[in-house]
Amino acid sequence: MLERFLRYVRVDTQAAEGAAAYPSTAAQLDLSRMLAAELRQIGLDDVExxxxxxxxxxxxxxPGAPVVGLIAHVDTxxxxxxxxxxxxxxEDYAGAPIVLPGDPSQVLDPDEEPELAARHGHDIVTSDGATLLGADDKAGVAEIMAAVAYLAAHPHPAHATVRVAFTVDEEVGRGTLHFDLDAFGADVAYTLDGSGIGEIEVETFSARAMKVTIRGRGAHPGSAKGRLVNAVKLAADxxxxxxxxxxxxxxxxxREGFIHPSRVHGSVEDAVVNLIVRDHDDAKLEQHTELVRRLAARIExxxxxxxxxxxxxDSYHNMRSVIDRHPRVVAAAEEAIRRAGVEPVRSIIRGGTDGAVLSARGLPTPNIxxxxxxYHSLREWASVQDMAAAAATVVELARVWAEAET
Ligand SMILES: [Zn+2]
Structure with a gap:
């Protein structure tokens, strides 16, 4: 798994905001092509x-067992x-701050990071500090690749049929835009995308993007008295x-939600404020949306x-209501995590995942x-031992789903 991970992170797969093309950058396909070739080499079928x-x-x-989907994204x-x-x-982390040699201002300090302090003796992977590491989500990619290679080489005990999917453009919110659920053909699915050891994430935000456009009235500032309506000032208000x-x-x-103005641009004639609105609770999301509308109306x-x-x-919807209707999806993941030697922890995401969108479309897809x-920082890091536990969880998950329903 580590060998694969170190190879995948060297491939530039950075997504781009606002690109017309799909995927947003052609470089993402370099890793997709590489993964397809490796899956064929491992002996998987229907590689596409x-x-x-x-x-x-x-x-x-x-045969007869549910088909288990495993999903990670190649882009960064x-x-x-x-x-x-x-x-x-x-190797064998001894507990001191880790100074990244490519940018010595980037320091991983165990005093500031309890997760790192707790990983004495682990092998810690970082970038050199000049770039991301790309564990988001090449850790997930490498774990799934290592797990299916292991399962292909060890068909006993029996495992369920596994469908693998590697997506693009997740980081720019378009990871499932062209995801064909029928072609995927999974009965249940899991994303492997972030979070700490043992966690299974069953709840995301419900998310909305809002845009407030303010039109003013331009006039030459030298003769603007009584005529100019400055959209810049109204946007600021x-x-x-x-x-x-x-x-x-x-x-x-x-679980607290928020209203977040993320971008402002404009001039005297018109100004635009982009906001994102988030909450785990749909009723509260409506309240936040209403508040934005009320405050915008106050300008006029x-x-x-x-x-x-x-x-x-609407951007995506809290997957909780869908996951709750499929308790076995979470129970199987918890059992697999336990068999990998880790105590499972249910948690929530202050964000969204591809799984939130897929769950809304009918495929229950929590995150492991x-x-x-x-993530998203030059100080991104991953523990090899934790990654190995995630890969082992995937192996056990495929086996749990082949066992008779209890
Ligand atoms: Zn991710």
Missing amino acids: LTGHGYVFATLPGA TPEAPGAGVSPIVH FVASLPRDTLSPETTEG EREPRARVTVESV FTGGQN
């Missing part, structure tokens, strides 16, 4: 690189440099009217010459831990 860059493959197993985030990754394995001490990403945690109330429009698009940490 789709026109959209997804890799699908089948590992046949016990555009939020930090992702090309030219030079991974370093810090609107942003200032949003909640600050509550309902903000920087002041909330756990105070300046009737301005024109304000509000757009709202990968052992990666500090």
Whole structure:
């Protein structure tokens, strides 16, 4: 698994925001092609690189057992440099701060990171500090690859039929845009995408993107008296009217939702404020959305010459309600995690996953831990031992699903 991981992270698969093409960067296909070739080499059936860059493959197993889908994404985030990754394995970690040699200002400090402090004796993989590591989500990719290679070589005890899917453009919110559920053909599925050892994530945010457009009235500033309506100032007023001490990403945690202005651009004539709105509770998501609409309407109330429009698009939906209807999906994962020697922990995600979208489309898809940490940061790291536990969990999961329903 480690050998595969170190190879995959060296391939630049950084996604790009706002690209017209799919996938957003052609480089992602380099890894997709590599994975398809390796899956054929391992001996999987139906290996396919789709026109959209997804890799699908089948590992046949016990007839009659549910088909188990395993999903990870090949792309990395555009939020930090992702090309030219030079991974370093810090063997037998002794507990001191890890200074990354490519940028000595990047330090992994066990005093600030209890997860790292708890990994004495582990082998820790980092980048050299100049780039991401790309464990998000190549840890998941390497774990699935290692697990199916192991299962192909060890057909006993029996395992369920496994369908593998590697997706693209997850990091720019389009990971399942062209994901064909019928072609995938899984009865249940799991993403392997982040989170700490033993975790199975069964709950995501429900998410909405909002856009407030403010039209002002331009005039030459030298003769603007009584005529100019400055959209820049109205946008600033609107942003200032949003909640600050509550309902903000920087002041909330756990299941608390937020309204987050993520981008402002504009001029005197018109200004646009983009926001994301999040909550685990759908009723509260509606309340947050209403609040944005009310505050936007207040702009026009105070300046009737301005024109304000509000757009709202649902991004993804909390998968909890779907997962709750399929208790065996979570129970099987917990059993597999236990068999891999780890205590399972149910947790929630303050974000979304490809699994949230697939769950909404009818395929229950919780997320299983990968052992990666500090995602989207130059200080991203992964414990080889935790990654191995994740790969072992996948092996056990395929076996659990081949056993008679209890
Ligand atoms: Zn990810």
